[in-house]
Amino acid sequence: MYMKHISAALLALATVHSAYGVPQRRATCAGGQTVANAACCAWFPVLEDIVLNMFDNECGDDAHAALRMSFHDAIGFSPSKGGGGADGSIITFSSTELNYAANNGLEDAVNTQLPFIKAHNVTPGDFIQFAAAVSLSLCPGAPRVGFMMGRPVAKAAAPGPDGLVPEPFNNVDVILARMADAGGFTATDVVALLASHSVAGADTVDPSIPGTPFDSTPSLFDTQIFIEVQLSGTLFPSSARVQGETGSAVAGEMRLLSDHLIARDSATNCAWQSFAGNQAGMQSAFAKAFNKMAIIGHSASSLIDCSDVIPAAPPLPANAGPHLPAGQTQKNIEQACALAPFPTFTAQPGPATTIPAIPQA
């Protein structure tokens, strides 16, 4: 397969050294793009196909699902319990892993991704992480994350049924211990990864209201999640009271209990606060932790760095600065970090509004 990809590279330009010190010849792909490793040329047709035909060129439901999928595949690893991490087992062994409660709702994403994996003859493990990196490039404000190729096809399902994928009703200690076990993530890494909930919503936590967003701007990768979850909350998006959910401050928004607790726990509250309104800090911390997550179960030296295939996301629109939702005041912030006051934001003008559901693909 690699020979085919390499022959698609037309011209070797110069010898460079990869991040691992391996000499590589820069190559120009059939479409004219320059990459550090000719094998990466194979991903440009995949990029073009999924941006248009899987994501409809938007940071919508399918992009959100692809990002969640990258986490649920990668986190299926434990030095003591087994699992291959970011190995595509959630797709290769979908008949097993989709029965795990924490993977509820991912069957749509698996069914969406499978035809693209087959059409481009890539491994599920590579495709899942590639699709997530590309999904971020469609979300204004997201950092440009890396992409490494070369994950072999998984040989076994991640162990289950419960335990490896964090649940919204887990307490902070359980979540931090799981994340440290799976990938050596620090408390700050975990908080940074939760920036992903800025482009997210729930379909299955309360199945009566699919697409209920976690913040007021679910198609922007901004820091609103860190602001809005810190507000005092009493609203629920439906009449149901379900496990893993707690009151939110904004009508139409769902607050996960895990996000609420992580924003307030002494192990994580200052990291949480540090990202509120800090777009650049949040971007770089997220990218660092995401890149680590995407190769759980692999050594970086066994993979090829194809980060140059991943496009940059557009910046946030000029009018999308950090703010309090309309109707809120700074007094509604539940100060949790003991080291510094929560940054000050002004509220959007007008009466409090209801956040609409994310349109479902």
Ligand code: HEM
């Ligand atoms: C660490 C603790 C985490 C917990 C407890 C958690 C929990 C959840 C839950 C319950 C949902 C709603 C699922 C549904 O009902 O459809 C969700 C959605 C989502 N999560 Fe997380 N999550 C965590 C971390 C992460 C991480 C690390 C990422 C990615 C890097 C991520 C990305 C997403 C995305 C993008 C969605 C939206 C999916 C969609 O709209 O289809 N989450 N998460």
